Amino acid sequence: MVNVAILGFGVVGSGVAEVLATNGPHIDKKVDDLIRLKYILDVRDFPESPFADKVIHDFSIIENDPEVNIVVETIGGAKVALDFTRRALAAGKSVVTSNKELVAEHGCELLQLAQEKGVSYLFEASVGGGIPIIRPLNQCLAANEIEEISGILNGTTNYILTRMIRAGLSFDAALKEAQQNGYAEQDPTADIEGHDACRKICILASLAFGRHVYPRQVPTEGITGVTLADVAYADACGKKIKLLGRAIHRDDGKVCAYVAPHLVDVEDPLAGVEDVFNAIAVKGNAIGDVMFYGRGAGKLPTASAVVADVIDAARHKDAKKRMVWAEGGDDVAVPPTDLESDWYVRAEGTLEAVKAAFPDVSLLPRAGAPENEFAFLAPSMTRSALDGKLAGLKPCSVFRVLG
Numbered sequence: 001m002v003n004v005a006i007l008g009f010g011v012v013g014s015g016v017a018e019v020l021a022t023n024g025p026h027i028d029k030k031v032d033d034l035i036r037l038k039y040i041l042d043v044r045d046f047p048e049s050p051f052a053d054k055v056i057h058d059f060s061i062i063e064n065d066p067e068v069n070i071v072v073e074t075i076g077g078a079k080v081a082l083d084f085t086r087r088a089l090a091a092g093k094s095v096v097t098s099n100k101e102l103v104a105e106h107g108c109e110l111l112q113l114a115q116e117k118g119v120s121y122l123f124e125a126s127v128g129g130g131i132p133i134i135r136p137l138n139q140c141l142a143a144n145e146i147e148e149i150s151g152i153l154n155g156t157t158n159y160i161l162t163r164m165i166r167a168g169l170s171f172d173a174a175l176k177e178a179q180q181n182g183y184a185e186q187d188p189t190a191d192i193e194g195h196d197a198c199r200k201i202c203i204l205a206s207l208a209f210g211r212h213v214y215p216r217q218v219p220t221e222g223i224t225g226v227t228l229a230d231v232a233y234a235d236a237c238g239k240k241i242k243l244l245g246r247a248i249h250r251d252d253g254k255v256c257a258y259v260a261p262h263l264v265d266v267e268d269p270l271a272g273v274e275d276v277f278n279a280i281a282v283k284g285n286a287i288g289d290v291m292f293y294g295r296g297a298g299k300l301p302t303a304s305a306v307v308a309d310v311i312d313a314a315r316h317k318d319a320k321k322r323m324v325w326a327e328g329g330d331d332v333a334v335p336p337t338d339l340e341s342d343w344y345v346r347a348e349g350t351l352e353a354v355k356a357a358f359p360d361v362s363l364l365p366r367a368g369a370p371e372n373e374f375a376f377l378a379p380s381m382t383r384s385a386l387d388g389k390l391a392g393l394k395p396c397s398v399f400r401v402l403g
């Protein structure tokens with residue numbers, strides 16, 4: 001018998017209980033053992049829930065129960081969740097989580113603690129919701145040197161951008177719609193400012209490149225600066241605006257990681273990823289390009305990934321080799337200062353100033369644009385070189401072009 005305790009009975013935690021109950025017989029057959037939900041820890045009671053009899057409020061009951069083998073942490077955040085995760089691992093229990101904030105900030109420490117204790121710390125659901133990406137990166141692509149990861153890692157912002165592009169909604173109207181549909185939180189800051197995507201690219205980069213990349217090391221720009229004017233100019237040059245998290249393995253061994261809106265060619269598979277879907281493109285030196293696509297959020301898709309990790313932990317109770325990465329540092333991650341790319345620029349100024357700085361660029365058309373507004377694609381250079389050329393103009397939007 002494998003006993004499971006769920007910490008936090010919110011959207012994901014209740015989804016995990018539901019999947020374990022609905023698919024129980026099928027899951028037991030796969031594990032060749034009986035997986036049973038023993039406790040649900042939450043500060044609230046759920047008298048109407050079919051799982052009401054499992055709800056407890058004291059973590060030490062789980063910590064001190066030798067029958068609990070696997071703890072599912074779906075509390076979120078990096079405070080209580082960190083304390084409970086450390087204590088569960090220290091007590092010799094495997095921990096499975098969807099908590100990207102915790103993994104992005106403390107993954108290295110928690111993986112090492114799990115290794116010391118001979119248990120697993122698994123977090124497939126922390127990136128891309130139900131999309132398999134952590135295990136494929138760690139196992140199926142293990143033969144490769146990973147060169148680059150670029151992903152649409154946040155469903156809420158992808159939904160907002162899709163509605164701006166497809167329906168012509170303003171950013172504010174699209175955000176409101178995302179909130180009404182239950183995609184965006186009432187406080188949408190972590191999504192729209194890019195922090196959520198930042199945490200996810202940190203996890204992918206740490207796993208792919210073997211050293212911890214921390215959120216504070218990753219320059220992050222969200223989508224609050226994207227306007228319908230930018231959407232129209234992008235359309236005029238056959239591109240779509242997408243918020244990408246990117247991690248690039250440089251020749252000097254460092255990882256260049258950042259999150260920012262990009263112009264993506266309509267022919268690029270990432271451009272076709274719409275609504276709340278996520279996609280992660282990985283480039284390996286043997287496999288070339290591979291892409292993972294699917295539902296990046298939601299109760300059951302995320303629970304699907306969590307329960308798969310529960311099954312993995314149950315199947316590999318005695319496995320010696322575990323997922324792990326080394327401590328990070330200033331020698332690991334670098335900002336995209338030296339990263340050259342083409343650029344999309346929307347700026348205010350005069351035509352003379354544009355032509356003086358960029359003699360060869362073609363201006364992009366937009367119906368109803370003010371006379372002093374100019375948009376164009378600038379050729380490949382670093383951001384500081386671009387800023388130097390833009391000195392005679394007032395830049396409104398500056399986004400990298402993927403390619």
Ligand code: HSE
Binds near residue numbers: 153154155156157196
């Ligand atoms: N807020 C996240 C998103 C949830 O919109 O993608 C999944 O991590």
